[in-house]
Structure formats: structure tokens, C-alpha cells
Amino acid sequence: MAKIRVITKPEVCMGCHLCEVWCTVAHSRSKDIIKAFMYEQPRAQPRILVEEDLPETFALQCRHCEEPKCVAACIAGAMYKDEDGVVLHDESKCVACYSCIMACPYGAIRINLETKKPLKCDLCKGLDYPYCVMKCPNNALEVVVEAEEFV
């Protein structure tokens, strides 16, 4: 098992928003960019966001905090940290009270325009690799392998 970090590199971020585009694809049903944007209803939405005040830009998503404030604040038990340390959101339990939005120090929880429920990065759980990192054309998002443990 390896621990990975996702890091953002503002100095090389071009502000192309492709991380948002591919985050959308990663959270679509088909994982196909054309289907995700043209046909799937409701359209998936990105959980990463690009902060920009041109020429400065950088991407920001949930930091999966060691002690997540969103989890402490969630009145519904919908936010939780799983065994891998990923902070996840169980939409079926969520009542859209926005306590997590109030609590997140990074402002990294977005709102689903369709359901009005919070939307957050799940580090592409279930997929091979975080799409935002994989598709960033200029390596402004990077995965760094921190430690490896061999079982």
C-alpha cells in the first residue's frame, strides 16, 4: 500500500480548467467526455475548482484533512473518513444543511446545481488514478508517492 499526495503547483498552472472538465468526466456514468457533456442527464459536475485572478491560477480540491471539520460539523453523519483516509460524502444521508460548507477551511466543498447537495472530491475512489492529475497538461497537479508499505 502506498500513500499518495495530490499537490497543486500554482507556478505552472495555466488556468485551462481541464482538471474541472476531467473531474466531471470522472464522475459521469460513462467516463466518456462526449457522453458526459452531451448526453448524460443530469450532467456530472466538477468537485475541483480553479481559483483565478489572471494571470494567477491554481486548482483546489478537498484536502482530505487529518481531522476533517466537515465531518465534525455534519449533522447527518453523511460526511465520513474511510479506512484509506479519504473524506467521503454519502449523498443519500445528506440533507443539504451546508454545515460542511460553513466548516471547510478551504472552501473546497462545492454545491451540486441539480440537487443543491454538497459535492466534494473523492480522490477518484474506484478509479485507477485521480483524473485531474492524470489529465493536467502541464503537471500543475501532481501525485507524489509518499511511502510504500509492502504486505
Next chain:
Amino acid sequence: MRYDFVVIGNSAGGIGCVEAIREKDRESSVLVISAEKYHAYSRALIPYYLDGKIDFERMYYRPPDFYEKMNVDTKLGVKAVGIDVEAKKVLLESGESVEYDKLLIATGGKPFIPPMEGLAEQSNVFTFLKMDDVLAVEKAIKDAKRVVVLGGGIIGLMASEVLAKKGLEVKVVELADRVLAPVVDEITSRRVEKKFEEHGVEIILNNTIAKVVGDERVEKVVLRDGRELETDMLIVAVGVVPNVEIVKDTPIKVNRGIVVNRKMETSVKDVYACGDCAEIYDFIFGANRVLPLWPTAYTGGRIAGFNMLGEEREYTLATSMNAMHFFDYYIINAGLNVPNDSEEFEVIYKQEGDSYRKFALKDGRIAGFIIAGKMERAGIFLRLMEEEIDVSPFKDKLLKDDFGYIDIPEPIRWELLEEKVKLGVVREI
């Protein structure tokens, strides 16, 4: 019976404590005692349940196998009636007692019922704080058309919204000259009142119930100004007071709530308290006060848990914070509730349609804020407050609808983001 850790209360505070203990230690013996018979549930969800937004199962705060997984014993539906701090024992209603090495009191709040002439135990008078309350209200509304809600605070208004949506004719009686008066400013109160009026709810201000009429059932309430309201139900939602009965005959110091230090210790060794029953240090208010909020209860319980295990931790960042919504009008606020004409604080605000952003600054630091309308990223303001960042160099930007870290000048921005954002987060694969 003897346990290393005994927790009285099976809600936000109690669960926060149990989870902290088990994060560090699987072996110690833990007992959770709760007067309510239910598996850990969230009382903050009762309006959503009544509304039909979630089913009964989703009221549970943690999965069904929670206690098993946490390896804790429970006594649910068992009331604790006293504490012998000398013998380190919790006394139960059944006459039994449980010995503890460390104890957490997380007994929460209880409803405050103001005196009203004629109020006896009428069957159609309800509070709105717990599972049994909402189940009773759910039953009662089946054959009710009109309801009077006493109290225009968050809980009273949440109940009113749901009852109005269910087709009842709702009247809210509030003593102050506006709803939510202690929580938000006047602009926000008026907007909320308007939302209710648009949805057919009458808000009666500067008034209270002097008398209730009816023996078995309340049939009518008489207000202080003589106005009479016929009704099929009365919901009393005036407020919650700390439930501190259990420490009555102990030396544990109580002010309004059980007084705790930043380690969540009470005045008696090995006894901790948190949540709605306690009074903790509010870093913005600058003194201890009761902060009856879910996040504070959970975090307080968590900090208590670490300290109970011997791992020193302090709760230094508690303050008032609310995320609320009425008829889809969302409001988030935190810190002090400052009027816009304050002389003590510098108040900046922007109002545009339904969107409202207001900040009260003191020496350049955010002492309180209200965000309504566009909610994304509101947590950044709480962070700026917690870190006591001097926002004066970029204060105008705070009012931008899409305020973000990019609006915080360097180097502060990267000081706030460096560790987590530039250096990354951890996921195991």
C-alpha cells in the same frame, strides 16, 4: 461494573468522544449511557424527517453496527440520575451504579417552557427537540389544521416551515421585535420573515402567549396583547437550556452550563463535559458561554476523548456558527452578531437581491459574518477568523460573490495553503 471511560449521552458530544478514544485505543473499556432508547441519532434531523426528506433509518447518525465496531457497551433507555465523584460512580435510575475511571457528561439540553397560565399536560402541546417529539408531532398533524408555534428561533422556524409545507395554517409567536434576533442581524431577520410570509405563515412579533385555553387539549391561546388564536396544536420552541440535573448534588461547578476548561475538564478531576450541557470558551466572544451547536458538541467530545486518554489537547477555536435555511433561503453565520450601525466594530456589507454578505471587523480581524444567497466557500471566512488574519488589505474583496483564496494576497495566501494545498494531501492506494 467498572469502565475505563463512561460517557453519559449518545449524541454529538458522546459520539465525538467515543470516536476519538477509539482512534487511539482499541482496548480500554467504554460505556455509553443514554436516557433515550434509540441508536445514536441526530436530533438536528427531526425537521427533515417530518418533512419527508429522509426516512427513519437516515436519522441515525452512525451505522447500525457502530457500537460493535467501536467495541463499546451501551445502556440505552437508561437514565443516569447522579454522580458520586468521591467513589467515581454514576448512579442509574434502576438503582444500579457504574464505576468510572474518567467520565464525560454530554447530557445536552432540555426545552425551556416559559410560564403560561392554563398550561397543564394537554395532549396537543409539543416540544421539538428529540425523536419522541417528532414522532408525536407526526401523529398529531394527521388531524390538525392549525398550529401555533411559540418561538421564532432556528428550531421554531424549522418546525414552522415543515408544518406550513404540510399544509397546516401556521402562526409563529415571537417575543422579540424580529425572528432569529439573537442569531442574525435585522436585515437577515426581515428577509427570513418575508420568506415565511410569502409561504403563508403569519409571524406575530413583540408578543407571547399569556394563557392557554382547554383542558385535555389546548383549543385556543391568548396572547399578551389580548389577541386570541384558535389552534389544534401548540409547539413550544422558545429555547434550550443546559441539562445539568445530573450534577446537582455534586461539587461540579455550574454557571449557566457545566463549566469546563479548554481541555473540557470540569472543576472535578476525571470528569469532563461537552456540548449543550456545558459552557466553553468562545474565542471570539472572549469568555465562556453555552454554544448549543452540533459541531461544537462533537468537537468538544472529541477533545475530551483525547484528554481522557491522556493525550493533551485543547479546544481553542469554539465560537458560534450556524448553517441554516428557510424555504431554500440559505444563511451561514459565525462569530458575533453585530448590528450594521455598530460603533464598536467596522461593518462592511453588500446586499444584492437575495444575496447578502456582511462582515464585522475589529482591528482588521473578522469578529462576525453573515453570508446569504451564494454559499459556496463560506468556510474560508471562518478560517480567516480562526487564524485572526488582518483582512484590512483585502477587505473589499470579502464582499465578492466568488471570494476565494486567490483574493487573499501573498504571502498570507500561501501561509494558509502551503502545507495542505501546495504540499498535498494523503490518500492510501
